[in-house]
Amino acid sequence: MDDREGRNVQRSSQTLGPHLPRSYNLLIQLSKKMGTIATNSSIVHDVRSFMNQEIGISPSEKLLGTIPKLTVARTGEADTQPTDVKNQDSDNGNRSGPDKSLRAIASRSHEVLMTANTVFPMTLFPDTVTVDRTKVTITRRDFFWSSDVLSIRIEDVLNVEVSVGPLFGSLTVASRVMSTTDHFQIKHLWRSDAMRLKRIIQGYVIAQHNNIDTSHLDKKELIETLMELGHDAN
Numbered sequence: 001m002d003d004r005e006g007r008n009v010q011r012s013s014q015t016l017g018p019h020l021p022r023s024y025n026l027l028i029q030l031s032k033k034m035g036t037i038a039t040n041s042s043i044v045h046d047v048r049s050f051m052n053q054e055i056g057i058s059p060s061e062k063l064l065g066t067i068p069k070l071t072v073a074r075t076g077e078a079d080t081q082p083t084d085v086k087n088q089d090s091d092n093g094n095r096s097g098p099d100k101s102l103r104a105i106a107s108r109s110h111e112v113l114m115t116a117n118t119v120f121p122m123t124l125f126p127d128t129v130t131v132d133r134t135k136v137t138i139t140r141r142d143f144f145w146s147s148d149v150l151s152i153r154i155e156d157v158l159n160v161e162v163s164v165g166p167l168f169g170s171l172t173v174a175s176r177v178m179s180t181t182d183h184f185q186i187k188h189l190w191r192s193d194a195m196r197l198k199r200i201i202q203g204y205v206i207a208q209h210n211n212i213d214t215s216h217l218d219k220k221e222l223i224e225t226l227m228e229l230g231h232d233a234n
Contacts, residue, residue, distance in 0.1 A: 169194030203230030
């Protein structure tokens, strides 16, 4: 029995012996083929190329990546900054609005309606009468580069008179302001200038006493209205 069992074991070892190396070699060949296929695939090639690339990170990004609270604070400041700027702009706009309107009113009040000079050589140094939207200005000249300027508000004018001749005329303005004199006379004006000044000033006085608002009128319309109001029946 022992001899038979030994022979059977020997036969089994002889039969299995040649089959083990063939299967092992087959597995090795299959694994090599799979490895070459995997290494030659485009996906692995792209992954390898991506992994081999260097990604540069600046020191500031590294610092902000380690401290996330700083990034939140900065984004919060960036979000709030435009609103602050808008508020400042709106404040500046509100402040500049009254300033612009005040400047417009001031420039409009100095709009000259008429200017007349005395005639040379009747007066060696010509005098000037100027009427604007708010006042009557009389400039007297006695010598070169010297003058005496008097301004009378339209509200302070009581009356205006004119005396004319064939060529020339004189204008007299009565004021309510108490001073050394309350009548101011300008002689040797051209006749047409004296008449026109009288009508404009008289029309302004009538408009003021009757509370007629003329601020909305432009220059041309205002002159026509004042000339109509100051027109004499004769």
